[in-house]
Amino acid sequence: MSVTIADVRTRDLHDLLATSVPRQFVHKTVESEVLLTGWFPVAPDRFRVTARWPVGHAFYAQVNGHHDPLLIAESVRQTVPLLSHVAYDVPFGHRQTWSTFRYEIDPAALAVTGAAPAEVDMDIVCSDVVRRAGRLSSVRMAVDMRVDGRHLGRVETAFANLAPSVYPRLRGPYADIDEAVRRSLPLAPPMAPGRVARARFADVVVSPTNTALRMQLRVDHSHPVLFDHPVDHAPGMLLLEAARQATHAAAGPRPVIATAMDVAFTQYVEFDAPCWIHAEVAAADSIRVRAEQNGADAFTALVTTTPVPQAALPRIPAQRDRRVR
Template structure:
């Protein structure tokens, strides 16, 4: 499971960000664009908000716009291609945004992932001389309500860049009130207590082994066993831990899967063009998580298949299958 919670002042559902001169009377100026309010995507840092607008598309669909920078402190390009995990973060933000503006979920309600899957077109990730303008065409399916409030949903994504298909994806998530979340989390719902009990930061593997440039961005720690690592949980990381949380966040799990798949595949297989992830339970901060990767053969497109399992206290908290393509 993975969740995101951020308390913010109430706002009207369906409100859109400032996008045009008509709101100031400056109708002779070209349309102006900004990011959506950071509270709508459960982010503290405005710089980590990638969404710029949203609009309705039919009775059960939405188009969400985003912009990907040419460089980013964490989701930076590799070999001239945008980071595919940036797609997952953009989906995360879009699902949270729509839960609030389309379905009226209060801003203090955690959004919890069950599973996600993406399949992308590598060439559409190519970095150019300008930021990438992204459109996520999203349709809602299997909406479940508890009373008048959304309890869970399945979203299908068609992701386009400048009119060209970039990816197709699916995300399943649930929404919970703060009271329900506290019951689910038990003693771990106490944010301060959960962080006071966190483990010391483990040593990193060499960044080059996991396609990273900086030690601070490495989320795996060596164990002395091939293709087995301890999850490195750095609660001071400014992107993965944009704000304090009571458990290891879902984006950390996805990044760990990507790094483990890269390390297990070896040089030349650094682009996860397809990934399916399942979040089984919360990963707590007070016990080690063990990350294991297994090479599972190749698919019909000659992509290397890798299975990743993250376990804590003898139970699986997260699993993923990645299909990696050589980009060298």
């Protein structure tokens, strides 16, 4: 059964969400995928939201002694429906759609400092709050993040809120989730995991082509994290992961951290046509990525990279020379 705000009194809801966040409020099916742990209002349109990053997440795992930077994106993504529902009275059944997303962080604050989960604090300021017919229509969020007390950086995002009466008109035939999934293209073979800083083929979201740094998006509906629940289009987190993996492919063998992303979502990515991921080196420390479908750009990202400090790289033990002398 879905939880609705009408099911609990306002005070009870505040007490509940101050200690835990039910999965329905962040639009997740699996409880273990909920990163947020609480929230409370600070002032009009100002909020504190807390999160916890697990030590051994199945997908957003620690690499080279650092937390996965896309935990930043997923944490903020979860605050979008949470604050929509609890702070701006958006009913369940409405959909929140990203238009822009950017972050810039200090990579040193991503360094793993212990064996316990990381405690995350997000101070959020909402602006440009637009309402139509008394309902939230769109809003911008600025987020200052700290991890285990260390300042991590800043995130800015903007999203629209779409009512159930609006979304089908916007999406047309693609609004039918079952039909959209049925028309999905066959899953393309994955790129070698090592090229995109992944350990498992199942977690690779791009497929190689005959053109260097031109990849095809892999849409694997069975992925337990990126497709936690059925959707009618490629999720935003899948596109961010494709941008991150394309960045690693373009950066070459040197280990890097995506320390900044500046992203624009311009149209939905559908399941029934190839989506091409293009990557190009924009500068010594940045990669430009775009997702193209049906001849139009659906998503663009400028990703800034920072080399992983040598001290953080795993040491490969020296091998004894076993040649016969």
